Amino acid sequence: MMVEAYLGVLELAYFEVKVAFEGLADENVWKRPTEGLLSVGELAGHIAYWEAVKLAGEGGEPEPDLAQCRVSSPLIDHRFDDLAKCRVSSPLIDHRFAYYPTTIANPPSEQHRAMTAEQVCRELVRVHEEAVAHFKARNPDLASTPAGWPPNHTYGEFLKYAVFHVSYHAGQMYSVRHLLGEETPDN
Secondary structure, three states: OHHHHHHHHHHHHHHHHHHHHOOOOHHHOOOOOOOOOOOHHHHHHHHHHHHHHHHHOOOOOOOHHHHOOOOOOOOOOOOOOOHHHOOOOOOOOOHHHOOHHHHHHOOOOHHHHOOOHHHHHHHHHHHHHHHHHHHHHHOOOOOOOOOOOOOOOOHHHHHHHHHHHHHHHHHHHHHHHHHOOOOOOOO
């Protein structure tokens, strides 16, 4: 079954995310290492936002800035306008984490900054588990497109991209930690 294969590889990416959080100092969770680079917490919010929107959301309309991006991908071409339609709720599922320019312009809220490394990691994993459970319950055809999304954004394409997306940002988490002077358990 292709769904189980995709989800199995996605679990490997989350294994790496959990390792990237090991030993992360709480004071560094929301700290940007330099202007223009996101914090580990912001990267976690970005991952949570898109996974919840794509696996547990019900469609939406394109956001104008994202619709004009030079790069096309299953994640950045579209923004979920109505988070109330998302079946998963979390402080990490916040429009400020949708896409890099928005995140840079909108620093984490006080609620976000109060979250420790353990809380952010636990919340990211919870969002992932709930979004996957909703996706499995829906049991969509991988070749189908969620309502309101462009035709090339099928469930199958999103699952493939999600594996890359989570893994890519896990690598960024390690880099952010190194730039902040932390030693990481891996990478």
